[in-house]
Amino acid sequence: MKNDIKETSNTDDKAIIRGVVDSWDGMTISGWAVSSDSDNFELCILADGIEIKRFIPDQYRSDLYEQKISTTGFSGFKVELNVYELIDKNFSEIEIIECETKSPLVGVPLNIYSPVIKGHIDSQSIYNIIGWCFDKSYPDRNVDIDVYVNESLVTTIAANILRHDLRDAGITSFSSGFSLNIGQYIDHLKLNSVVFKVAGTQQIILDEVKLFPKTARINTLVKLQNIVKKATLLNDSPELTWLTQSIIPELIDKTRADQFAQGDYSFADKTLVTNGKKSIDIIVPVYKGFEETINCIQSVYDVNCKQNFNVIVINDCSPEPELTDKLRNLEKTLGFILLENEFNLGFVGTVNKGMKYSETNDVLLLNSDTVVTNHWLDKIVGAAYSDETIGSVTPFSNNATICSYPRFCVDNELPKQIKLNELSEVFATENKNKVVDLPTAHGFSMFIKRSTLKDVGFFDEKKWGKGYAEENDFSLRAARLGWRNVMAMDAFVQHLGSVSFAGNTDEFIATNLRKLNGIYPDYPQAVESFINEDPIRPFRNNVAFNLLQKEQLNTINKNRENLGSILYVSLTIGGGTEVATNDIAAINRSEGKSVFMLVAPSENMWELKSLIDNTVVQYKLPEDESMLIKHLKSLKVNIIHYHHTIQFPKFVWELSEQLSVPYEVILHDYHTICPRVNLIDETKSYCGEPNSDACNRCIKRNGVHNASLLSFDDLGGTIDSWRNYYFEKLQGAQAVITPSVDTRDRILKYFDLDNIEARYHPESEFIYEPISLIDAKVLNIAFIGAIGVHKGLNVLKECAKYAYKFNLPVKFIVIGYTSDDEYFKELPNVTITGKYEKEELPELFKIHDCHIAGLFSVWPETFSYTLSEALRANLRIAAFNLGAINERCNVDYLNEIGTPSNVIMKNILGIN
Incomplete structure (x- = not known):
């Protein structure tokens, strides 16, 4: 239909029909029509070619009479045509024709635009619900609302009250308020569900409201007391007695005393369906990042997976036209569902749109900068249904804060020595069917049961805007209702973390974090406790040690004459020591030897690391001491190179005996003769290496090096006792190596060693x-x-x-x-x-x-x-x-x- 207005005529000999459609506001169609030989003819409204209404243009229009278009002026029409009813019946195109001649009227396009309802429940009680809503697609008309209480239609109201606050906020459709006297419709003996729909349709709008009157609350608590009492009589436990004699009676008394205990269970939009055994709907919100997004979607279809799934890709007004074009093409070849937002909703609004579109299925929210792995969905769904109270599941990733591998709460690169699907297989093998409870799910790959969504609601757009902290809020709301948020230990999804949605600025994030912590003041402590406890560490270690074994096995396969490994003991504070160990390790590896590094980032946490990858196994000492020794033996360590022990306790020197292997010491500084490491005193210059009395005074005055785990008193409290301790260690070494003659000669002034030699660090010529x-x-x-x-x-x-x-x-x-x-x-x-x-x-x-x-x-x-x-x-x-x-x-x-x-x-x- 053309947009320019032309009168429509019919060249049939019987009659000439002229007419124009002037407007359609979603409720009423206005226009006019005249016939050359009759004042009594009918027009038909067709929806997708199906006749849905007939009418006669017989309303008076003075403009038609004055312009001599109509001899009587009675040629206008205003016909009710509710767009929501058309949408509800899945119609897509509307046309008006003269019934007999089939001549169409022209004028404004009769396009059916999907409703975009904006609104909010401002306040609620068992007496009154106040709010507002309007349709952005049809801003000139008021929305009529069908109100359902406990699934029964009780009344219809109009959102047509003038709201000055909306006008002041710049909302053009400001006559869109409503006030509902709900008390007359609810059942005061039970929990009530109030649902709002567009009048005459099944289009749900606004938030579902749950109202729990005082009498119903008291009855429910009494029933709960009875259930717990029965359990107490069967099992006389202190916890159950505490509930029956203290907690539940207090709740009953508090509810009776609360004058306005009507309940405030207002969540985000809810569905009214229950979960069944259906496909999983994978929802991929897209904003920017061409390559990352395409790789993500393609990986979902490329990996092996037994679980049935659908993919819903939602383009949130991407600023990259080439990405939009590519998604439209991929929709045809891969067969996913592509939704396109008319304006930018942000992450929260976009995933909510996907979860609502999904309707009945479980969902998995997948960031567009992820790459999935073989059987990832099988393992996640398996974790979700391993317990009926599990509401959300998050897999492992390289970049997912508390769900990160190999390091906790760190953005990690993927291991370089193993392919992504091979890494995933290690997770599946080492951590099969294991789950750990989380304080919060992580949104990069977040599975949510439909039954959880039904109970908890969607993400809260009003609270979190375009996004950040929404999954934390959802997780805490879910936990409040008894749902567990868990992590699948056997699943792994790569997360690049490079593609963000618009609006996620540092200031915006900080604001939402403050808001989150204000709503849930216990949440920061819960996360801190989780991090301190780190219950995921054993499962990271399972995978990491498997990778260290693979590294050692690969070396054996390349050189079967060198079946053993070298263990480097060193520091974490970098500098020349780190450069030297890396260079020497490269030479060892070129000779066919495996090399692993042991460091101690803190007193009770040691790490066994690969020197060719970011693989790391963490040991909590002393609890994991036997595991460390077991792992070192399994890796066939046959010699230890002590490059530095400044961050270790004395126990580190016992490794040689426990493993029954020799050791060498490489001296990178003067730690063995000077607890300050570099022979500098309080003058901030070279001390000149004075006598023992002067050294003792210096250490008492200035202390040991700030990285040293051992204090001066730990080794006797004198410079002589310090040096005697390290002389014994150096004397027992297979070799002591210094990186220069000058260093060797200084050491020899204090230690009479016959196993010391100077050897420059290896460097390219x-x-x-x-x-x-x-x-x-x-x-x-x-x-x-x-x-x-x-x-x-x-x-x-x-x-x-x-x-x-x-x-x-x-x-x-x-x-x-x-x-x-x-x-x-x-x-x-x-x-x-x-x-x-x-x-x-x-x-x-x-x-x-x-x-x-x-x-x-x-x-x-x-x-x-x-x-x-x-x-x-x-x-x-x-x-x-x-x-x-x-x-x-x-x-x-x-x-x-x-x-x-x-x-x-x-x-x-x-x-x-």
Whole structure:
């Protein structure tokens, strides 16, 4: 039908019909029609070609008479045509024709738009319900509402009361309020369900209201008391006695005393159907993220799954046209249901739309940035129906806070050494049919039984807007009604976490979190307790240890001569120790050996980690000590390399004996001779290694290193007892290795060891050809890394001040940051780049035209990877005559242990 208005005529010899449809507001069609030979003819309204009504255009229209369109003016019509009744009968197209000639009238399109009801229940009691609603598709007409109480139609009301608050809020259809005297319709002896529908249809609108009058409440509590009393007589337990003698009587008395105890059970929109054995409806809300969304939907159809399912994809006004086009094409090829929102509803409104569309089935809400795995739905549904009180189920994921793997409450990358479906199979094997109760479900992949939805209601759009905290609120509402929120230990779904719905800003999230915690003040403590207890850890460990075994088995298959594994014991605070262990481990693996790392992030939590993946098994000590030993034996550990024990208790040194294997010690610093690790005292510089009395005074005054688990008193309270303890450990080692001759010689001043040797850390070979300074008009000196006092911060301050004061052609470039960046804001000859990644260093040196590396550590470094990076960049070196930096820049040392770091040394500038 054309939108431009033309009079319709019939060229039949019998008559000429002219007519126009002027308007249709969803309730009344207006227009006019005239015939060339008769004033008494009929028009027909057709719905999808079916005649539904006849009428005669016989109303007076002065405009028709004045314009001489009609000789009498009685050619107009106004005919009732309720759009909701048409929608209820699934009609889609409307047309008006002259009954005899079949000539259609033209004018405004008679399109049937789906109703978009907006409204709210403002207040409710057993006496009155007040609210408002209007239809956004037909804003000029008031909505008539059929009111059902306990499934019986009791009255019809009109939402036509003027509401000034709606007008002030900018709602154009502000004459849309209603006030319902509900008290005359409810049964005061039972719980009442009040449902609102568009008049004459089955279209449910607004919230279902549950009203529980006082008498009904008291009767219900008395019945409950009787049931519990019978149980008490059969089983005299303190808990049941407490209920019958204290809790339930108090509730009865409180209800009787409460003058207005009518009940306020107002939830989000509810369905009126019960669950049966049907397909699962997978609801995928989509906003943006082309590749992620398509991968998600495709994965649902690609994986193996026995459970019947339907997919409902809802496009929430995506800002990406190419995504909208792709979804429309995929709908045809994959066969899912595609719904498209006319305007952006946000996550909450969109998934609610899907759950309402689903009507009777269980649902699974699936984020569009997920990838599912083989039999994921089978395992989730199995968990859901393992207990009739389970209401929601969440699977494992790599990015799902308390449901995350391998680390708890962390956004993890997927393991690199195993494919996604293989990883899922490990979960299925190791944790088969296991569930754990959660304080809240996680919305990335959230299964909800239809019976739970019927009881609890949908997500609360009014509370949470476009989204955040809605699944937490739903979970707590469900738990309040006796439903369990659980996690399926045997199911895994990848979650990228990269695609968000519009409106999820940090401020919006913070606001909703405050609102959530305000409504449920016990919730933060419940989550904190869950995190502290971490009941999911054993199930993460089952999977992680399986992966460590696979890693060890893969190594054996590659090199059957090396059946054992090496256990590294090290720290978690990074630095050169971490770089060295990774490099040495790479060499061990190239020789066909498996390498695993043991660290202690906290005193009672140790972690056994892969060094080629993010797999980690966590042990709570001392409870899990026997499990740790069992696992290490299973991984065939045949030697231990102690790289650092600063974060461990003394028990860590007993591992060698418990496993009956030898050990080596690699010294990355001076922890064994100095509890402060780096030989720095309160002057913030190298102490000069004084006598024992001075060391004791220093430790008493300054304490041990802040990362040290052991205190000074734990090892006797004197520097001699400290050193004696570590001398015994070093003496019992198969070998003690230092990363430089200087470090070895310092250790030998305290420990008479015949098993110690100096061995530079392995590095790739490169040629050092120092930058020429001949053409440099300004000398740019680079300070590399995190520059604190121990790395020469005070040297940098003094040099920069001096150069600025005397206007010297010298600039200082901090490639990294300092512990006092604020100090340098007033010095224009100092530039601070900020944190960087290692691979960015060459480009940063180039950008800032660096000539010299200032390596002014005030303690004797044991190796210095910073020196290696400076040499690779061919920077000249300015350093103190101290420690391994001086050694590695001094040719005199080369004859003893070979070319340092495999560098072909041509020339080094030393500035002392």
